[in-house]
Amino acid sequence: MTGMPSNRGRPGRVQPDGVSMSADAARALAASLREGQIGAFKAESDVAACLMPLLRALNWRGTGRRIVEAMPHFANDLTLADLRNTLAELGYRTVARPLRQAGAVDPRVLPALLMTEDGRPYVLYGRRADGGFDVFDGRARGEAVLAETEITGTLFLVATTERRSEQRKERQDNWVGQMFRRFNPLTRRLFAMTFVLNLMALVVPLFILTVYDRVIPAQSTDLLIPLGLGVLGVFAFEAGFRFVRSRMLALVAGRLEQIIATSVFRKILALPSSLTESAPLGAQVARMREFDSLRDLFTGTVVTVLLELPFALLFIAVIALLGGWIALVPVAMMLVFAVVGLLLLPTLRRRVAATGRARAERHAFLVETVSNLRTVREAGVEGIWAERFRDLNAEALLSQFKSSQIHMTLQTVAQGIMMAAGVLTIAVGVVQVLGGVMTIGALIATMALVWRVLSPIQNLFLTLMRAEQAQNAVRQINQLMRMPEEERRGTGSTIERRWAGRVALNRVSFRYSQTSEPAIFGLNLVVEPGQMLAITGANGSGKSTLLRLILGLYRPQAGQVTLDGLDIRQLDPGEVRRTIAYVPQETHMFYGTIAQNLRMANPVAGDDDIRRALDLAGLWHEVQQLPQGLDTRFGDQSFQQLNAGFRQRLSLARGFLRDAPVLLLDEPAQALDEAGDRALCAALERLKGTRTIIMVSYRPSHIRMADAVLVLDAGVPALYGAPDDVLAKLPKGLL
Known part of the structure; x- marks a missing residue:
C-alpha cells in the first residue's frame, strides 16, 4: 500500500433524507466525520473506525446526535453486523457481493465497504487511473492506496433506501x-x-x-x-x-x-x-x-x-x-x-x-x-x-x-x-x-x-x-x-433548526380523564426568548401539568402550544423534546455510569461538556471524589442510596447538558441544601437571558430572579406580573 488519496473528485452520494442544515451544524458534523469521533464514541474496533469515513464518502448530511442514536447502545467496538444495522438506521441498505475476481469492482458502485478474507475492513473511495483504489484502512486508521490485486474478499455495496417511519400508525386489524x-x-x-x-x-x-x-x-x-x-x-x-x-x-x-x-x-x-x-x-x-x-x-x-x-x-x-x-x-x-x-x-x-x-x-x-x-x-x-x-x-x-x-x-x-x-x-x-x-x-x-x-x-x-x-x-x-401513537414526522430527527425559544399557549385546556376536573383551563401565556418565568401555586394547581404540556408529553383537549410560532402537534415529538431541556420533580437514573446517564440528554456530549454541566450544578468536585469519577456505576437501588441533594443536582446537570433554547425546571430546589441552592441560583443567573427558562418553585429567592411570575389556581391563572408585584399580592402561607 502506497500513497495518500485526495478527496477531490471523489464520487459521493446524496443524503437520503434530503434535509437542510445550518452552517454551524454542517461544520460540526464535518469536523466529527473528519476526526472519526462524535461525543463519547471512540472507534475501538477496525470496523468501527470505518463508520465515519464511509459516511463522509457518502456525503451523509444530518446531525451527530442522529449518528449516535443509530448506533448500538454505548458501543465503541462495532461488529460488521452492528455497522450494517447502523447504516440501515441512517437510511442506507447494504448488500454483500463476494468478489470472484481480484479488483473486479465497478467504480460506479463506490463508495463501498470491503471486508478482506483475513477480516480487514476498508472503505473503497474510488478507482485511480493506474488501476489502484483509494481506500481508508480500518486497521491502520488512515487513508491509503490498494493495488487491484489486493481487492479481494466481500464487497458491501451501499445504497440509499426509502426509510419508513418506525412510529407509523399500525391500523391493521390483524x-x-x-x-x-x-x-x-x-x-x-x-x-x-x-x-x-x-x-x-x-x-x-x-x-x-x-x-x-x-x-x-x-x-x-x-x-x-x-x-x-x-x-x-x-x-x-x-x-x-x-x-x-x-x-x-x-x-x-x-x-x-x-x-x-x-x-x-x-x-x-x-x-x-x-x-x-x-x-x-x-x-x-x-x-x-x-x-x-x-x-x-x-x-x-x-x-x-x-x-x-x-x-x-x-x-x-x-x-x-x-x-x-x-x-x-x-x-x-x-x-x-x-x-x-x-x-x-x-x-x-x-x-x-x-x-x-x-x-x-x-x-x-x-x-x-x-x-x-x-x-x-x-x-x-x-x-x-x-x-x-x-x-x-x-x-x-x-x-x-x-x-x-x-x-x-x-x-x-x-x-x-x-x-x-x-x-x-x-x-x-x-x-x-x-x-x-x-x-x-x-x-x-x-x-x-x-x-x-x-x-x-x-x-x-x-x-x-x-x-x-x-x-x-x-x-x-x-x-x-391498533392503539394510537404519537405523531412522528419521519425526517424531523435530522433537521437542524435554529430555535429562538419562544413558548406560547393559546387558550389551552387539559384534563386527565373525561370525569376529572380540568387540570389546565383556558390558559393564555407567552414566554419570550431568553425570558425567565416562575410558576407557583398551591398543590394540584396544574404547575407540573403545564410543563408537561409544553414538553409535548400531554396533548391539550383544546387550544394549542406553540414553539417559535409552530404548533408542537405539527412537529416531531422527538425534535420538540430535544429542543426543550426538562428537569422533573422526581429524579430517575438507569443502570450505568454517571457519564452514560448524563449523555441521555445529549448523546454527542464530550467529557468537557459533562464537566461543565456538573460544574454548573455544583457537583463536579463531588463526582471527582468518587472512586471511578464519571465512570462510577449505579443502578436503581444504589442510586436511591445516594443523598437526595446529590441526586437532584445530578438531574440538574443532565438538564444543563442539553444545549436547548428552552429549559423547564419542576421544583429544582427540592432536596437541595444551602450550598446546592446557591449553586442553582448561580446557574440560573448565568443562564438567564441565554435560554428561555420556565421554573416551578415555591422559594421567594427563586421567584425574585424571574422576569415574570405566574400564579395558578386550579389550572386557571390567578396572578401574573413582575415578581415584586406578585409576591406582594400572594396570600399568606402559599410560599
Whole structure:
C-alpha cells in the first residue's frame, strides 16, 4: 500500500433524507466525520473506525446526535453486523457481493465497504487511473492506496433506501397475521418437508403388510433382508429431515420472538404518555411476559401438529385402499374429538382468562413491591405485604389448579377416544378379514395408520389450553398495535433548526380523564426568548401539568402550544423534546455510569461538556471524589442510596447538558441544601437571558430572579406580573 488519496473528485452520494442544515451544524458534523469521533464514541474496533469515513464518502448530511442514536447502545467496538444495522438506521441498505475476481469492482458502485478474507475492513473511495483504489484502512486508521490485486474478499455495496417511519400508525386489524405472512416462504418449505416425512411414514405400515402377507407365508428371508435395510435407510433419511425441520421451526420461533418483542417495545415507547402512565408498571411487564406464549407455540408441539394435520387425509385414503369402510373409524373418532373440544372450549377459555389475570396481578404486585421495597420497609408493613402476596399467590395457584383439572380431563378423554379407536379398528377389521376383504397384514398395517391419523388430532386436543393462551396473546398484540401513537414526522430527527425559544399557549385546556376536573383551563401565556418565568401555586394547581404540556408529553383537549410560532402537534415529538431541556420533580437514573446517564440528554456530549454541566450544578468536585469519577456505576437501588441533594443536582446537570433554547425546571430546589441552592441560583443567573427558562418553585429567592411570575389556581391563572408585584399580592402561607 502506497500513497495518500485526495478527496477531490471523489464520487459521493446524496443524503437520503434530503434535509437542510445550518452552517454551524454542517461544520460540526464535518469536523466529527473528519476526526472519526462524535461525543463519547471512540472507534475501538477496525470496523468501527470505518463508520465515519464511509459516511463522509457518502456525503451523509444530518446531525451527530442522529449518528449516535443509530448506533448500538454505548458501543465503541462495532461488529460488521452492528455497522450494517447502523447504516440501515441512517437510511442506507447494504448488500454483500463476494468478489470472484481480484479488483473486479465497478467504480460506479463506490463508495463501498470491503471486508478482506483475513477480516480487514476498508472503505473503497474510488478507482485511480493506474488501476489502484483509494481506500481508508480500518486497521491502520488512515487513508491509503490498494493495488487491484489486493481487492479481494466481500464487497458491501451501499445504497440509499426509502426509510419508513418506525412510529407509523399500525391500523391493521390483524398485525400478527401480517407478520406471519412474512414467513410464507419458510412455511411452504415446512409443508413440503412435512409432506415428504408423511410419505416416509407410510413405509412402516407397508413394511408390516409385506412381511405378514408375503415374507411369512413364503418363509423368504432373502426378501426380508433388503426390505429391512430399505426401511432402516428410510428411517435415517427421515431423522435427517426431522432435524432440518426442527431447526427451521427454531429459526422461525427465534425470529418471531425478536420481531414481536422489538415491535411491542417500540410500540410502547411510541404510545402517548397519557396511555402509558395510567397503567401500573407491573401490569405492563406482565403483559410483555404473556407474549412469550407465541414463542412457545412454535417451540412446542402445536405447530408440528398443525403441519401434519392436513396430511391425515392421505393416511385415511391409504386405509380405505387397504380395508374399505374401516376408514370410517378414524373419521368418526376425529368427529368425536371435535365435538368434545367444542363442548369444553367455553370452560377452557374462562379458566385460561382467569389464570392469566391472576398471574398478571401477582406479577404486577411483585414488580411494584420490589420497585418500592425501601418504602415498604420504611413504613414497616412487611407483614401486610406478605399477607397480600399470599392471597394473590393463592388465587393464582387456585386458578392454575382448576386449569390443570381441565387439562387432566382432556388427557383422560383423549386416552379414552384413542382406546376406543383401537378397539373399533380391530373389531371392524376382524369382520373385514373374516369376510375376505382384508388380510391379516392389511389389518395390522391399518392399525398403525389409524394411530398415525389420530396421533396429531390427540396432540392438538391436548394443546387446546396452550393454543387458547396463544390466541389471547394474539388478541392483546393486535389490540396494542391498533392503539394510537404519537405523531412522528419521519425526517424531523435530522433537521437542524435554529430555535429562538419562544413558548406560547393559546387558550389551552387539559384534563386527565373525561370525569376529572380540568387540570389546565383556558390558559393564555407567552414566554419570550431568553425570558425567565416562575410558576407557583398551591398543590394540584396544574404547575407540573403545564410543563408537561409544553414538553409535548400531554396533548391539550383544546387550544394549542406553540414553539417559535409552530404548533408542537405539527412537529416531531422527538425534535420538540430535544429542543426543550426538562428537569422533573422526581429524579430517575438507569443502570450505568454517571457519564452514560448524563449523555441521555445529549448523546454527542464530550467529557468537557459533562464537566461543565456538573460544574454548573455544583457537583463536579463531588463526582471527582468518587472512586471511578464519571465512570462510577449505579443502578436503581444504589442510586436511591445516594443523598437526595446529590441526586437532584445530578438531574440538574443532565438538564444543563442539553444545549436547548428552552429549559423547564419542576421544583429544582427540592432536596437541595444551602450550598446546592446557591449553586442553582448561580446557574440560573448565568443562564438567564441565554435560554428561555420556565421554573416551578415555591422559594421567594427563586421567584425574585424571574422576569415574570405566574400564579395558578386550579389550572386557571390567578396572578401574573413582575415578581415584586406578585409576591406582594400572594396570600399568606402559599410560599
